[in-house]
Amino acid sequence: MTGTTRDLLQHPEPGDRWLVAVAHPDDESFGCGSTIAHATTRGAEVTVVCATRGEAGEPAAELPHGTDLGSVREVELRRAAGHLGVARLELLGYRDSGFDGACGPGALCSAPVDELAVVLGRLVEEIGPDVVVVLDGSDGHRDHLHVRAGMRAALAGSQGPALYEHCLPNSLLRRWLDEMRSVRPDTAYHGLDPATLGRADEDVTDVLDTTAVLDRREAAMAEHRSQTSPFDGLSADLRRAFLTADHLARVDLSDHHA
Ligand SMILES: [Zn+2]
Structure with missing residues (x-):
């Protein structure tokens, strides 16, 4: 970069390079597809x-004969x-x-953070x-946290790229919880504490208006047929709120020494 003050997140240009790191096929679409x-x-x-190839996900439907979930999900990802x-x-x-249970050999949660940092670095x-x-x-998934x-460890102290964490603000997830509780009063949603949902709104440093790329996001999400969309069954208003604005929190890398 040569002395520009362009906001790289809001105003990407040809020649810019981005790296998006996720844990599972579908995180790139259900998570940060609009970004x-x-x-x-x-x-x-x-x-x-x-x-990973998302082998521990819950298949939404029976898999095609002779296929395993990891290979199905890799195709969906591509x-x-x-x-x-x-x-x-x-x-x-x-x-x-997976969400819980023992971390088996080769599982992402078995890899020391330092080792993962070397690979990402x-x-x-x-x-x-x-x-x-x-x-x-x-959302508490240990692979996402990993x-x-x-x-963070790979970029600690780095002067290089700007690191952003894609997040869902608490205020939006409170709307979601209210809707879930009214639509499905018989479920476990009553056990959730609204105060702990998502990311504190004051942590969000950047909001992208992603309305213009909604079609691409929808097309990408639709490829993940083996998975249940987290946006299925939402009211049109709430679904739109999730899919037309992306929230990000810039990480101050000087705070995170390896
Ligand atoms: Zn995931």
């Missing part, structure tokens, strides 16, 4: 690195990445840890991204 499409439609070259305009896709080959060095995006993991920790 990716926002960048690629403005000409940025986006690499997505996905740590198709979704196409809709989002992703230039390059890297799979790290860890196993999906190599990609950062190779690509030289201007912007790096991860999910903030405030990728976030690995990237």
Whole structure:
């Protein structure tokens, strides 16, 4: 970068390089798909690195005969990445840890953060991204938190890329919880504490208006047929609120020494 004050997140341009690191196929679409499409439609070259093939996900329907969930989800990821305009896709080959239970051999949660940081750091060095995006993991999935920790460690003290955590603000998830409780009063949603949902609104540093790339986001999400969309069954208003604005929290890398 040469002395520009351009906001790289809001105003990507051709020649910009982005690296988006996620844990599972579908995180790039259900999570930060609009942010990716926002960048690629403005000409940025986006690499997505996905740590696992999502083997531990819940299949939404019976799988085609003779296929395993990991290979089905890899295909879904590749198709979704196409809709989002992703230039390059890297799979790290860890196993999906699942939401809980023991961390088995090869599982992402078994990999020390330092080791993951080395792997991600190599990609950062190779690509030289201007912007790096991860999910903030405030949904509590240990693999999401692990990728976030690995990237923070990889970039600690770095003068290089701007690191953003894609997040869902608490205020939006409170709306979601209110709706879930009224639509499905018989479910476990009553056990959730609204105060702990998502990311504190004051942590959000940037909001992207992603209305213009909604079609790409929808097309990418639709490829993940083996998974249930988190946006299924929402009211039109709430669904639109989730899908037409992306919230990000910039990470101050000087705070995070390796
Ligand atoms: Zn995930």
